[in-house]
Amino acid sequence: MPTTPAVFVGPQENPLLVEAVERGGGTVVALADAEAVVVSGGHGDLPELPDSVTWVQLPSAGIESWVAAGVIDASRTWTSAAGAYSHSVAEGAVALLLAGVRGIGRAARLSTWDPETLDGVQSSLRGSTIAIIGAGGIGTAMIPAFAGLGAEVIAVTRRGLPVDGAAQTLPADRVGEVFAAADHVVLAAPATSETKALIGAEQLAALGPQGWLVNIARGSLVDTDALVAALAAGTIAGAALDVTDPEPLPDGHPLWTEPRCIITPHSTNPSVLRVGALAERVTENVRRFAAGEELLGLVDPERGY
Amino acid sequence: MPTTPAVFVGPQENPLLVEAVERGGGTVVALADAEAVVVSGGHGDLPELPDSVTWVQLPSAGIESWVAAGVIDASRTWTSAAGAYSHSVAEGAVALLLAGVRGIGRAARLSTWDPETLDGVQSSLRGSTIAIIGAGGIGTAMIPAFAGLGAEVIAVTRRGLPVDGAAQTLPADRVGEVFAAADHVVLAAPATSETKALIGAEQLAALGPQGWLVNIARGSLVDTDALVAALAAGTIAGAALDVTDPEPLPDGHPLWTEPRCIITPHSTNPSVLRVGALAERVTENVRRFAAGEELLGLVDPERGY
Numbered sequence: 001m002p003t004t005p006a007v008f009v010g011p012q013e014n015p016l017l018v019e020a021v022e023r024g025g026g027t028v029v030a031l032a033d034a035e036a037v038v039v040s041g042g043h044g045d046l047p048e049l050p051d052s053v054t055w056v057q058l059p060s061a062g063i064e065s066w067v068a069a070g071v072i073d074a075s076r077t078w079t080s081a082a083g084a085y086s087h088s089v090a091e092g093a094v095a096l097l098l099a100g101v102r103g104i105g106r107a108a109r110l111s112t113w114d115p116e117t118l119d120g121v122q123s124s125l126r127g128s129t130i131a132i133i134g135a136g137g138i139g140t141a142m143i144p145a146f147a148g149l150g151a152e153v154i155a156v157t158r159r160g161l162p163v164d165g166a167a168q169t170l171p172a173d174r175v176g177e178v179f180a181a182a183d184h185v186v187l188a189a190p191a192t193s194e195t196k197a198l199i200g201a202e203q204l205a206a207l208g209p210q211g212w213l214v215n216i217a218r219g220s221l222v223d224t225d226a227l228v229a230a231l232a233a234g235t236i237a238g239a240a241l242d243v244t245d246p247e248p249l250p251d252g253h254p255l256w257t258e259p260r261c262i263i264t265p266h267s268t269n270p271s272v273l274r275v276g277a278l279a280e281r282v283t284e285n286v287r288r289f290a291a292g293e294e295l296l297g298l299v300d301p302e303r304g305y
Numbered sequence: 306m307p308t309t310p311a312v313f314v315g316p317q318e319n320p321l322l323v324e325a326v327e328r329g330g331g332t333v334v335a336l337a338d339a340e341a342v343v344v345s346g347g348h349g350d351l352p353e354l355p356d357s358v359t360w361v362q363l364p365s366a367g368i369e370s371w372v373a374a375g376v377i378d379a380s381r382t383w384t385s386a387a388g389a390y391s392h393s394v395a396e397g398a399v400a401l402l403l404a405g406v407r408g409i410g411r412a413a414r415l416s417t418w419d420p421e422t423l424d425g426v427q428s429s430l431r432g433s434t435i436a437i438i439g440a441g442g443i444g445t446a447m448i449p450a451f452a453g454l455g456a457e458v459i460a461v462t463r464r465g466l467p468v469d470g471a472a473q474t475l476p477a478d479r480v481g482e483v484f485a486a487a488d489h490v491v492l493a494a495p496a497t498s499e500t501k502a503l504i505g506a507e508q509l510a511a512l513g514p515q516g517w518l519v520n521i522a523r524g525s526l527v528d529t530d531a532l533v534a535a536l537a538a539g540t541i542a543g544a545a546l547d548v549t550d551p552e553p554l555p556d557g558h559p560l561w562t563e564p565r566c567i568i569t570p571h572s573t574n575p576s577v578l579r580v581g582a583l584a585e586r587v588t589e590n591v592r593r594f595a596a597g598e599e600l601l602g603l604v605d606p607e608r609g610y
Binding site for chain 1: 397400401404408409412414420451554572578581
């Protein structure tokens with residue numbers, strides 16, 4: 001039978017997190033009476049914790065600042081928000097690809113009723129194959145949405161082990177195959193030396209004139225000059241970019257006026273959505289804490305993540 | 306065991322439909338040798354059909370022009386493309402709502418890197434409730450996509466009988482309840498005297514400041530002046546319109562410059578997507594014909610639809 005955890009929410013007041021604790025079956029109490037703490041913000045700063053506190057929920061996915069501040073100790077359980085924000089970024093990527101193929105980027109710029117602007121430029125994700133390069137937490141969170149739209153996914157992961165819901169998974173060293181095999185490509189891989197300028201003229205040519213490129217990872221994955229040239233030439237159908245190289249994209253850059261390009265200024269993980277996602281995670285972890293189940297986002301105090 | 310139907314494709318040549326017939330297991334033959342005909346276009350005009358033809362596939366959802374031309378007779382089986390185009394329009398509606406809540410309409414108008422434009426205006430479909438008013442062929446085709454995005458659907462149909470995948474179905478005479486109950490509303494109902502100006506100031510106020518309105522039905526369902534006022538006042542979060550009243554929307558109309566509004570000029574069912582959808586239908590019906598199964602889009606020659 002679940003208990004009713006006594007949870008302190010702080011240091012800042014946060015009604016949404018209070019609600020989230022209560023929805024998970026907890027009671028919000030003063031710090032001195034708490035067995036668990038939900039940290040509502042800050043960068044490494046924490047009040048002195050009484051010994052009664054056995055679990056601390058941190059508010060961010062990366063916890064470098066708390067590690068640096070030396071507050072993480074092995075005497076309690078610590079959880080981060082790792083993975084909690086994946087769905088928001090994944091939804092942003094799906095929105096970008098769908099807006100691209102359905103011509104909504106072009107339509108949004110109209111100021112006169114001109115259906116011909118969209119003539120011949122629309123395609124459908126239904127029956128298409130979408131490659132997700134970097135199918136980690138964010139990339140895999142896109143798969144149910146693409147499935148619901150009738151599209152198939154090729155996932156690319158470091159080792160190429162099967163990914164739930166993907167029709168096929170390829171290891172990173174076979175990423176070159178996906179540009180011809182897929183109709184569209186979504187970049188969700190970390191910025192590393194291996195992924196730097198992963199997308200150049202050759203990959204864009206293989207993607208082809210019906211293909212859309214979506215980048216919600218880091219600008220460095222794409223050779224911007226090659227992309228500008230491919231868009232101008234119609235080598236690919238379009239690009240939807242949440243990240244660019246250089247970033248911020250300077251005023252007057254050709255991508256700003258390219259009709260085949262949609263740009264969101266690094267905004268697929270906005271604070272307004274992070275709050276909701278954190279609340280959802282807090283509710284779930286309070287529920288698990290009450291039921292004695294394993295918590296999400298467990299931190300290894302030795303490793304610091 | 307399926308047969309190999311002998312199918313004539315005409316009167317216009319159409320390689321995509323030829324391919325579709327073959328993918329369905331048929332052989333493309335001259336009209337004189339055909340047992341089935343796939344009509345590739347036209348508006349009521351048909352070549353003289355030999356007696357060997359027992360099935361005719363028409364290329365459109367509405368077949369008024371063929372009925373008017375008097376070519377539909379009860380001596381053969383006739384099928385229309387009714388329902389074949391639902392997925393394309395449904396995808397367009399999902400794309401519009403997603404572009405709206407994720408701020409892509411606003412972002413597409415940027416010509417400078419200004420993340421603050423999207424501050425506070427984004428929301429997520431995940432965990433939201435979406436009312437589909439008019440959950441017929443097009444409306445129900447949206448449900449799997451919304452499910453894949455983690456949203457729940459309230460369907461409104463004429464009689465309110467349960468709709469697959471919807472959390473709740475309401476009959477048309479209870480449509481007034483959905484504006485407060487749902488986070489977002491998609492209009493997919495036919496234009497009738499009952500649906501004229503269905504959306505006015507009262508409904509928009511009930512929808513509320515986080516709500517998006519999508520209209521892919523007909524412009525007459527929305528009181529445009531009330532919508533303009535609600536958008537300007539922030540009564541609702543935004544509107545994404547494929548259809549308007551008046552239509553075409555005149556130059557200089559306030560909706561063209563309203564940042565909360567996305568307009569696609571009656572383009573959720575473009576010809577480029579219709580061709581693919583018709584091909585998909587032809588493949589499926591040829592397969593069914595070969596297997597002796599019931600065809601999709603059967604026309605009642607007496608009723609003429």
